[in-house]
Every structure is written in structure tokens, then in C-alpha cells.
Amino acid sequence: MSLLDDVKSRLDIVEVVSGYTSLTPAGRNLKARCPFHSERTPSFVVFPERGSWRCFGACAEGGDAIRFVMKAENQNFAEALRTLADRLGIQAPSRRAQEAMNPLLRANEEVAKFYHKHLVDSEEGADARAYLEKRGVSTETASAFGLGLSPTGWEDMKNHLAGQGFTDAQMLQAGLLHRSEEGRTRDLFHGRLMFPIKDDGGHIVGFGGRELDGGQPKYLNTPQSPLFDKSTILWGMDVASEGIRLKDEAVIVEGYMDALMAHQHGFTNVVASMGTALTNQQVEHLTRLAKSYVLALDADAAGQEATLRSLKSSWKGVDNVRIALLPIGKDPDDLIRQAPDRWPDVIASAESKIDFFFRLLPPRYDLTTTEGQRTLTEELGPLVLDVQDSTEQDRHLERLGELLGVNRHTLEEVLQRQRQSVLRAATAKGQRQRGPDEPPKVQVAAAAFKQDQLEAYSLALLLRDPELKEVAEALQPEFFHESENREVYLKWAECSIIEELRELMDTPLREHLETLVDREFPSMDQKERTEALAHCVRRLEERHLREVRTQIATALSQAIEEGDDPSQVIEELRKQDERLREIHSTRVRRGF
Structure with missing residues (x-):
């Protein structure tokens, strides 16, 4: 049994959540004040039979026990799984063991030591050491953050790693080498001050190099790799x-x-x-x-x-x-x-x-002209409507109205019409135009699946057939209840190549990935697989929308009870109902 399966088989959602907030019975479920935001009226519900939780208040989030610990402890999936494993007395693989199984991580760790030693000990590092001293960086700080220096030679790092048993293919995959048009490989970084880039767990996933002699580019980062995705990492997060x-x-x-x-x-x-x-x-x-x-x-x-x-x-x-x-x-x-x-x-x-x-936007426009007022309204107005606090939003509507010489209520009406127009245009653009379809042959492969299998089935289809990526554009992370499925989807959205996906994942998630990859399907052609996935996506979205609708209905009741204006909540409820009707009519039309 995998670590993930072992942990999930022993988890009790009530026991996990009760360690963070006091639960009280509410029928078959339990309620509490949400542990993630301040509130007077309990809006947090635990569903023991489903093993899930949801906040119907300000958080508007939900999930399983792993997702709860991720949020409560500010941990990623692997960290939360290890936390729960520790509490249940289950031995999890150590970080050292995980690193030993990933040669790319080991290559980066070795390179970081190589660069740091070159900065500290070599004659070539004298200028870099002087530069750091001039910039006020202490020796202790340079050591703590593992700063280094890449040699000016073309193959110094490559030769060092080769001597440690690493192959060119591994170095290329880690983003440490550059391949020329002639096919020759050489070190990516030359004569640069090196900053190791670490993920939240402290693993070195890439490097940033600053030039020291006026060359270009000033900064050079590791390219996208199975370990490094610049769009997901913040430098220093491991210590911050x-x-x-x-x-x-x-x-x-x-x-x-x-x-x-x-x-x-x-x-x-x-x-x-x-x-x-x-x-x-x-x-x-x-x-x-x-x-x-x-x-x-x-x-x-x-x-x-x-x-x-x-x-x-x-x-x-x-x-x-x-x-x-x-x-x-x-x-x-x-x-x-x-x-x-x-x-x-x-x-x-x-x-x-x-x-x-x-401060920044109004000076850009001539507000004595109709064109200037219109342009500022179109740019600044939606930003004012995005303010979540109603009192603050009112204040800034007054502020914008004064700039434009327009009554605050008139301005709000104009902005709301403008927003509705944009939403209608976006909705129309996003709807797929399809001709009449014959009833699909995949009802037994998709429609018969229970809700708790939809997530895994959808992911297995995606992993099996990369050509289905376009169909999956409508999928959203919040559609997934199971934390491991949500995490696999997020990784897949970054990289859909199975071999590279495996390198992006810690052992527990990689094991779950393998169960999805190995899942068996009925015999289906491309059209049938496309229709099966489209159906699953619609059902997952429908499930999510129904949950959100429940949340909005709760907010509506609270607004009426507290004497607040319910018009905005009613409009959101109308949109949810409209989208649910669209999905239902699509399913009826297609025979699901």
C-alpha cells in the first residue's frame, strides 16, 4: 500500500479538524466557526460521511483532510501528507531518500557545492568576493544562502558532474547545460555570481546567475525544467x-x-x-x-x-x-x-x-475631454468595483465620481452595465460552437461512473491522450475534491509529458500518478475519448457549481437577516442557476 493510500485509509476528518476548531453537531454533519477567518456565526461545515469540509463564509473553500492540513499549516501536498503520516504513526520516506531517487536534485546539490567552493577558495573568485563585500553581503550571509561563482571555462561544471557519475542527458534535463546548434554541450553559466533557487522544502531546483563583467544578459536563470518552473517559485521562500x-x-x-x-x-x-x-x-x-x-x-x-x-x-x-x-x-x-x-x-x-x-491612472488622461473621461472610467471603474469591502467601494466610487464630475449612483449604474457587457462577451466567446452530435457510445465508460470516480477517470484520460488537452481547458483546480487529484491536475497543467511529470513529483504523488496512468479503459476511438472527457468535465463543473450555489444561498440568507442589500448576491445566484441550466440542457441534448 502506498503512503497516500495508507494515510487516507486511517484518516478521520472529524479528528483532524477538531484539532483546530471546536465542532458542534448539526444533523448528520458538524459545524464550527471557520479556523481560517474571523466570524460570529459558524459557517464552517464538516461532512463526516463524505470525509470533507467546506467554509460557506469568507473563505469559500473546501476539500478533504489533506487539503485542510495544507491550509491550516501552510504546507504543500507532500508536507501535509507527511504531517498526517506522523500523527498517525506512519513512517514516511525521508527527504534524503527522496533526493536519492531524483538524480536531478542530486545534480543541483552537487553543482551548488561546486559553485560555492569556487567562490570561496579560487583565485578566480577574488573579484566576486570583492563585489559581495562592496554590496555589503557578509560572509555568513553568502554561506547561509549558498552563493557561488560559475567558472569562466566552458566545461568546468560539466566535467565536475561527469566525474560524479552524472550524464549529459541528466545535466541537460536539469537545465545546467546548453546544447549548441552543432550539437555540442557546454556549461550554461560562465563567470556569474550564482544564487541557488530552492523550493519550499529546501531542495535546489535551479539557479540564477548575475553577470560581473558588464556582459548580457545581466541575469540568467535556469530554463524551464522538470524541477524548475519560474512561475511557481518565489526566491527565498524556503527561509521566509x-x-x-x-x-x-x-x-x-x-x-x-x-x-x-x-x-x-x-x-x-x-x-x-x-x-x-x-x-x-x-x-x-x-x-x-x-x-x-x-x-x-x-x-x-x-x-x-x-x-x-x-x-x-x-x-x-x-x-x-x-x-x-x-x-x-x-x-x-x-x-x-x-x-x-x-x-x-x-x-x-x-x-x-x-x-x-x-495616483497612477488619472494623470494619464485629459479629464476635460469626453474621451479622457470615458477611457479613465473604463480602466479605473472595474478596479473600484473589484474592491471587496462595500464601505471602501462606496468611498472610492464617490472619489471617482468627483474626478469625472458624475453622480456616484449614476457612475455605479454605468460601471455595472459595463461589467455585464464584458461578462456576456466573455461568455459568448468561451462557449464552444458544436454541431448536432449523435448519441455518444461512451455512456457506459463515463456516465455510469459515480461522482467519486469522476476525478480520477478525467485525469486518467488526460494522461493517456495528450490530444485531449483542449477539452480540459474548462477544468479548474477547485473542481477536484481529492487533494491528490487536484495536485496531479496542477502539475499536469504545467507539463503534460508523463516522464517529466514524474520528475516534478514527490514519491507519494508520483505513486498516485502511476495508479492513474495504469487505469484500464473500455476500447474507445479519439472521438469517443473526447466525448467521455467532455462529459466528465461538465459533471465536475456541475458538482462544483452546486456547491458554490449553496454557499451563495447561505450568503443571501445572512444578507437578508442582517439587513444588507441582497441585490448583488441575488445576481450571483441567478448566474449560478443559469450556468447549471446550461449544463443540464447540454447533458440532455447529448443523451447523458
Whole structure:
């Protein structure tokens, strides 16, 4: 039996959750005040028969016992599984054993030691050591973060790893080598100050290299690999997660040196985006660790634009994110190195997301013209409507109305019509145009599956047939109840190649992947597999929508009970019902 199966066979959802909050009976289920947000009325429900939980309040989340521990302990899937295994007295594979099974991790660990020794001991490292001293990086900090130096030779690292038994294929897969057009392999990094990049568990998954002689590019990162996906990792998270949890606040800077200097001076809740705008995955990770977030990016025009793009996309729907106002011409590294006592004040005085929008956007338009007013309304209006707190939203509607010379209520009506128009257009664009289909031959292969098998069946189809990826575009992580299925789907969305997927996973998840890959199917052609997956996706979405509808209905009852305006909740309920009717009619039309 696998570790995952062993843990799940012994789990008691009530026992797990009761360790974090007090449960009281409510019919066949149990209720509690949600352990993840403050509330007066219990909105958190545990369903013992299903082995699941759901918050019908502000969190609007749910899942199984593993998902609960992931959220409660701010852990990833593998960490939560090990936590539960420890509590149940089940011996889990050690990190050392996992690393021994993954030659790419071992290669990176060996390279990190090689680079660090070259920085510390070699004559070639003298300039790099002088550079670090000039930048104020102490020897202790350089050692703690494993900084290193890549030799200037073309094959020094390659030869070193070859001497340790690693092959060119493994080095290429880890992103340590570059293959020329002639087919020759050579070291990717040359004469660069090296920053090991670690995942949350402390495994080295890649490297960032800074040039020291004026060459280009200034920074070079490990390319996408089975271990490294830049869109999911924040540099320094392995050492910052505890500080973030303690402060309940994460500070995001841009570069390695920014985060390095922060930690050297004791500001341990700082992570770096490695020079790019934050992605949805990175933001989701941060929201599991803290409730408050500060972006401390460069204050120049490019930095402001990068902040604006990030706030409009990845941070959409997250209110409690603020923007630090750094002195012009200073990045966090400069400020902390030169005046560390000013850093806490800069973070404390950071402006809100909506204040940042109001400061940056209106000066771009001529508000004495109709065109300028229209353009600002289209750009800033939706951002105001995204403010979750109703009192704050009202205040900023008044603020925007004053800028435009428009009555606040008139402005809100215009913005709501604008939003509905955008939603209708997006819905129309997203609907697939299909001609009449004959009744599918896969009813026995899909429709007969129970709800608890839909997830595994859908994933097994995807893993079996890469051509089904387009059909799976409608799948969302929240459609999956089982944590292991959700994690496999997220990994598959990053990389659909089975061999590379295996390298991305810890042992428990890899074992679950194998059970999905080995699943047997009835004989089906391409069209039948496509129809089977489409049906499963619709059923999973329907299940999710019904759960969300229950949540919205609960919110509606609370709004009426507390005397709040229920119109917005009623509109959300209408949308859910409309989508459920669409799915039902599709199933009837197709004979499911």
C-alpha cells in the first residue's frame, strides 16, 4: 500500500479538524466557526460521511483532510501528507531518500557545492568576493544562502558532474547545460555570481546567475525544467515562510540582492519575484501563508508599470495588498544597506492597491475631454468595483465620481452595465460552437461512473491522450475534491509529458500518478475519448457549481437577516442557476 493510500485509509476528518476548531453537531454533519477567518456565526461545515469540509463564509473553500492540513499549516501536498503520516504513526520516506531517487536534485546539490567552493577558495573568485563585500553581503550571509561563482571555462561544471557519475542527458534535463546548434554541450553559466533557487522544502531546483563583467544578459536563470518552473517559485521562500507566518504579512521584492539584504538585516518575511511580475500561482501561494502583502518593487517608471500590470492580473480580487513607496533612485537593496532603520517605516506606510491606481491612472488622461473621461472610467471603474469591502467601494466610487464630475449612483449604474457587457462577451466567446452530435457510445465508460470516480477517470484520460488537452481547458483546480487529484491536475497543467511529470513529483504523488496512468479503459476511438472527457468535465463543473450555489444561498440568507442589500448576491445566484441550466440542457441534448 502506498503512503497516500495508507494515510487516507486511517484518516478521520472529524479528528483532524477538531484539532483546530471546536465542532458542534448539526444533523448528520458538524459545524464550527471557520479556523481560517474571523466570524460570529459558524459557517464552517464538516461532512463526516463524505470525509470533507467546506467554509460557506469568507473563505469559500473546501476539500478533504489533506487539503485542510495544507491550509491550516501552510504546507504543500507532500508536507501535509507527511504531517498526517506522523500523527498517525506512519513512517514516511525521508527527504534524503527522496533526493536519492531524483538524480536531478542530486545534480543541483552537487553543482551548488561546486559553485560555492569556487567562490570561496579560487583565485578566480577574488573579484566576486570583492563585489559581495562592496554590496555589503557578509560572509555568513553568502554561506547561509549558498552563493557561488560559475567558472569562466566552458566545461568546468560539466566535467565536475561527469566525474560524479552524472550524464549529459541528466545535466541537460536539469537545465545546467546548453546544447549548441552543432550539437555540442557546454556549461550554461560562465563567470556569474550564482544564487541557488530552492523550493519550499529546501531542495535546489535551479539557479540564477548575475553577470560581473558588464556582459548580457545581466541575469540568467535556469530554463524551464522538470524541477524548475519560474512561475511557481518565489526566491527565498524556503527561509521566509516562517517569518511571513509570524508577521502574517509577506513583502515581495524584485531581485535576489533585495531579498538577500533584507534577510541579512533581520527582515525575514521578504521574498523575491526574480525580476518578473507575480503569477497567479505565486499569489495563491502567498495567500495561503499570510493575510497582508506589500509589493516593494523599483520606484522607476518600469517598476511602476510592472506593479500596475501585476495588480490588475495576479492580484485581482485581493484587497489587502499594498505598495511600498521607495525613494526615487533607490531599490530595496540600496535602502536596506544604507538605512536599514527606514525599511520598517517604508513598509508600514505602503499605500493601498486602490490608492495606487488613483495616483497612477488619472494623470494619464485629459479629464476635460469626453474621451479622457470615458477611457479613465473604463480602466479605473472595474478596479473600484473589484474592491471587496462595500464601505471602501462606496468611498472610492464617490472619489471617482468627483474626478469625472458624475453622480456616484449614476457612475455605479454605468460601471455595472459595463461589467455585464464584458461578462456576456466573455461568455459568448468561451462557449464552444458544436454541431448536432449523435448519441455518444461512451455512456457506459463515463456516465455510469459515480461522482467519486469522476476525478480520477478525467485525469486518467488526460494522461493517456495528450490530444485531449483542449477539452480540459474548462477544468479548474477547485473542481477536484481529492487533494491528490487536484495536485496531479496542477502539475499536469504545467507539463503534460508523463516522464517529466514524474520528475516534478514527490514519491507519494508520483505513486498516485502511476495508479492513474495504469487505469484500464473500455476500447474507445479519439472521438469517443473526447466525448467521455467532455462529459466528465461538465459533471465536475456541475458538482462544483452546486456547491458554490449553496454557499451563495447561505450568503443571501445572512444578507437578508442582517439587513444588507441582497441585490448583488441575488445576481450571483441567478448566474449560478443559469450556468447549471446550461449544463443540464447540454447533458440532455447529448443523451447523458
